[in-house]
Every structure is written in C-alpha cells, then in structure tokens.
Amino acid sequence: MLPFLLLICSVGGGAVIAFQYFQQKPSEEILVVRENVPVAAQPLPAASLSDGSQQQYNLTSHSPSSQNGSIAIDQGEQSGSISQSELPASQLAVQPEEQQAGTIDQPEAPGSSHQEPSESRAAIEAFYSHLDQQPYVRNFHFDSASNVYFSQLIQKMLDTPPVVSGETNDLFTILQNTAHFFRVVGRQNILAMKAIISHEHQSYEKILSDFYSISKQPDYLRESFSIDLKEDALYDYAGFFLTTMGGRLYLFRRDSSLRMIVSYYSILVVEEAVQSGRNRHGIDIRPAIDNLIGEIENSGNQLQLKEHYLDNLYDLKEKYL
Secondary structure (H helix, E strand, O other), rough: OHHHHHHHHHHOOOOHHHHHHHOOOOOHOOOOOOOOOOOHHOOOOOOOOOOOOOOEHHHHHHOOOOOOOOOEEEEOOOOOOOOOOOOHHHHHHOOOHHHOOOOOOOOOOOOOOOHHHHHHHHHHHHHHHHHOHHHHHHOOOEEEOHHHHHHHHHHHHHHOOOOOOOOOHHHHHHHHHHHHHHHHHHHHHHHHHHHHHHHHHOOOHHHHHHHHHHHOHHHHHHHHOOOOOOOHHHHHHHHHHHOOOOHHHHHHHOOHHHHHHHHHHHHHHHHHHHHHOOOOOOOHHHHHHHHHHHHHEEEEOOOOOOHHHHHHHHHHHOOOO
C-alpha cells in the first residue's frame, strides 16, 4: 500500500533548486538557489547508469550529491513522462516482446483490503518477479533482486519520515520537505521508479491494493518482505501529502491518477489513526474526502478501481457527517 506508494511518489524531474548546507547550527546554513536549470544539464552522480555503464548501483551509496552536502530539489514534470536525456533509449519505450514477457494479469474487480494476505503476497511477489524479467529494469543493474532492493528502499523511507507539524516555522524545513524524496532515495532510484511507472502503469493500482491488504498485518509483512511497518511513519507520510506545503507540491506535480491514488490511501491511513487515537497532528480529513470525491467523479475515469475508491470515500463522508 502506502510503502510502495511512497516509492511511486518519489518520481519527478524538471527544474532543480539546489542548496548547500553545513553541519553547523541552522542559523549558519548557507543557501544557494539555482532556478530553471534542466535536470539533464546537471552532472550525474558517479554511479550514473544513463551512460550505459555496467556499474552496479548500491542502495547505500545513492546520495543525491557527492560534495558539500548538496541537496537537489525536484521541481517539475509529470511523473509519467521520462526525458530522453535522463534515461537510455532502451528504457523509454516498451517493446512488443517486453509487453508479452512476464505480463501481469490486470484486476477484473476492485481490490479489497479483506482478501487473504497470502493472495496479496503472491501477487506482490509475481510483480517483483515480472520486474526482474524486464530489460528496462535490468538496465539499472540493481545489486539485488527487486523484492529485496525495493523492500530495503521502502524501509529506508519509513525510517526517515518528513516533517508534518511546524513545517512553515523556517525556510530550511520547507526546503527539506520539498526535497524529501530526493534526499532520502536519491536520483537514480527516482529514475528507476519513473521507468517502472511508465512501463507498468496498468499494474500498479492492483499492486497498491495488495500492499494495502498485507499492511493490515505488520507481522506478516515483516515475515514476507522484511519491512518493519511503522504506523507513526505511515501516518506522517499521509499527513505530509494531505496537509503540508512540500507534500501538496509533490502531488500537484504528479499526474492526476497518481495524485488521486496517493490522496485516497493517505486518507485511509489518517482515518485509521483517528480511530486508534494516534492522530497526534490533529488532521481533519473531511475536506480531503470531499475534494477527492469531486476529483475522482469529475476526472477519475482512467482509474481501474474508481468505484471502489468512491464507495469507501462516501462511507467515510457519511461517517464523519
């Protein structure tokens, strides 16, 4: 569910704002801002894969900058588009043979959080196996299989949640939130997720539904994928997307389908926190519910699980009347 969704949300491109910070107290930080600089014009990290090299990309060495603590902030494109200057031509288009090999069955009915965890686990494992078979994924030369690599990446994100309360107290926190995914996962992982979304856009709704189902049983998720699901971290990410400047900017730079799906699962996570007495940020989800219902009804025809989303949202709307 949201863990895998966090990876999907990390994609982006376009203009870059870079600022440098030092290890001293915040008042001594120096900010350097560069606007309207295309991503393609920025030097790639040493572990760049877009030059066709065979160097392995290690999860622990993906820092978005190699010198002076530079942080790059993604400020741009729709998530579904991939610049030809960012990825090799072999990763930009799905070849007919790629579409036929390892094809994922599409959902025939809306996903349900009540399905058996074993079914969700099998579907997720099949998706990861499918990724391992795809040439565009192999071109990234991950240092482990997809199920291990992305589980480690998800855990890294859960261990590093964004700021929710007090985001606007100072400029540095706003910039950190705006750059959150770039800082945590790094540019190369963002490019990998962009490629996956481009190639697997017909599959990820069902996979997110499966992750949501299995996330209801954290012990099973830990046993299956070695992910230590932290409820407070999920809640922080949900609040980040629903209420913060940095989170809202991320969503409005995504395509409408991804924005609606992220908002939907964020609402569910916050609602669960409300029911369990963990809504420590005091988030009111009623405006988000109303806004999302209107957006899905008016522009959500491309969503495979549209009716499923609306049914749940209307139930929540009635619950909070």
